[in-house]
Amino acid sequence: MVRDLATEFEAERGRLLAVAYRMLGSRSEAEDAVQETWLRYAGALADPAARAEVDHLGAWLTTTCARICLDVLRSARVRREAYHGQWLPEPVVAPLDQGPSADGYAPDPAERAVRTDLVGMALQVVLERLGPEQRVAFVLHDVFAVPFSRIADVLGTSEAAARQLASRARRAVNAPDVPRHTADSAEQRRVLAAFVAAAESGELAELVKLLAPDVVLLGDSGGHFPAARHPVVGVDKVARFTLGLFGRAGRYAGTVRSRPVLVDGVLGLHLETVHSDGRPIRLVSAVTVHDGLVTGIFNQLNPEKVTHLPPLGPEDTWPPRW
Structure with a gap:
């Protein structure tokens, strides 16, 4: 048995x-x-x-x-x-050629039926705004199609109360300041490739063209590396912050490795480089795209949250090969 x-x-x-x-x-x-x-x-x-x-x-x-x-x-x-600084979830990373269901964490048929903007790290970040009961109600119903009668049983409340919790969570997830992600894989690839090229060029004007007016950048280092303690918001601030990051990376170009990957089902980058003090840095960057513009950049570089990633090899050059 x-x-x-x-x-x-x-x-x-x-x-x-x-x-x-x-x-x-x-x-x-x-x-x-x-x-x-x-x-x-x-x-x-x-x-x-x-x-x-x-x-x-x-x-x-x-x-x-x-x-x-x-x-x-x-x-x-x-x-x-x-928590020290900004908090981001541990990224679920899968190779591009395996698709988002390769690691067992990604969507099952019920989840694949939801809108494309209900996937990725942006969703995980906004879920942090919710209370525990709201989060459970929203994830079970809107993402996994669990009926409210069962959700009520989980929460120890009435079915009507469970519906109300999910409704409030839904409003938070769809709030105007939440980075939207509606791009298909082809558009994601095109925009991310253009974003990397513009940042590599060092031209502020070219990078600005690819950013949504309310673009937001978050970085989680867990206090291990320098990172902005608060979200960077707005075209000019995010563009200048990004150029600064790429400028520092350029000084260590020979040590930078990169590979396009899926991060929670959304196109992103897995990068490895060396900090100025000699410590290795492993970074997972996820990007959300809506109407051809980058709406959110989520950089996870807390060593404790990327230990499960396989090391990159000499074929994983910089700039990334699309």
Whole structure:
């Protein structure tokens, strides 16, 4: 029976990881939540009679995992309020040729049905604005199409209250200051390639042409490297900040490696270079695009959040090969 339980659970693991990551924004916390879900599953349903009473295992596991994530979110808010500088989620990175479903965290069929602007790091960032209950309600319903009756059970509230929580979350996700991302893969590639070329040229005017008026740049170093402590907002500020970054990178051109990748399902870059003090830097940059313009740039360079990435090789040159 243990083997059957394990087989059943493994068939659901990918979806559970996707659910937990969307809720928590942390790869390690998502894995821990799924492992705890397995322990509760094995403990509660080891008896064949108990297992027979569960008609839809996927629903049972999703509900259990969501409750675990809710508890984690309630404690995580305190930790993130004390975080050094800006907080960004751990990036889920996949090779371009494997597509966004390559690592088990990416969208299942239910998630692929949602709008393209409900994917990527921009969504994870805005989800941080939500209270734990709002976040759970939104992710379960709007991203994974879980019915409100089940969400109410997870939250210990009424179905009407669960609907209201999701509605408030939806308004926050669609607020005017949230970076929009509606570009398909071809447009993402074209805009990101032009962005890199303009930044490489050092021409401020060329870079400005590619930025949305309300573009925002966020960087998470966890205090390990210099980074802006607050979001950089607006065309001129983001353009000048970007040129400064590329200018510093240019001084170490021989040590910069880069590879285009998918970051939470959106085109981005994986880069490696060396800090001026000799420390290696691994950076994952995700870019959101709307109407042919860059609306958001999200740079993750906290070493503790990129340890899972494979090292780049000598073929991963700078500038990146598209």
